[in-house]
Amino acid sequence: MIVRDLNEARNTERHVFSKGWDSVRLLLKSDGMGFSFHITTIHPGAELPMHYKNHVECVYCIDGTGSIEECTTGKVHQIRPGIVYALDKNDKHILRCDADKPMIMACVFNPPVTGKEVHQEDGSYALEAEEA
Template sequence: MKIVKLSEVNGSEHDINSENWRSRRLLLRKDGMGFSLHDTIIRAGTETFIWYKNHLEAVYCIEGKGEVETTEDGKVYPIEAGTVYALDKHDKHLLRAEEDMRMVCVFNPPVTGKEHHDENGVYPLIEDDDE
């Protein structure tokens, strides 16, 4: 069994901060679960373009309020505590936070923890945990 405490991830190499969000990566590929699990804060007043070309992501909002817009069709989906959205088609999307939003995110395939969004909003597919 593996036990991970958010307090132990905060401030570690698995606590990734950007201007728009902060992702605390709780479970990674090396943990062997077949998915990765993240506790992420999306900062109020931000808009982030994201395209998980190489990953599927499910997101459960547990705090806050915002919206997701799928850029291919312009559909806008309100997000609030208790809402799940699943990017089951590698959807290109804009994530907007009206308030700080706290999200629980699951990625398949799991991320290694070394990924960062590129200029297209994409996480690269890293095949080796040592890369």
């Protein structure tokens, strides 16, 4: 059984920071679950173009508001607590957080991340074999 405390994990290498967001990776590839699980904070005013070419992701909004734009169609979906979205087709998208407060998101990735990934220039995470 794996038991982790979010607040304790914030003070470890599992807490990864990048421009516009930070993420506490509670489950990683090394945990052997077949997926990774993160609590990610999207900072107020962030506009994050992303394209997970190598991963699928499911995201549940716990707190805050914003939007996600599908780059292929231009369709914009509002994000608020209780909304889930799944990037089941490696969807290129832009995630935006309203400027008043952060969005807190619960995220699941498959394949699981190793823990240090940040977005590459094209908005994707590298596969482990591609990492430097």
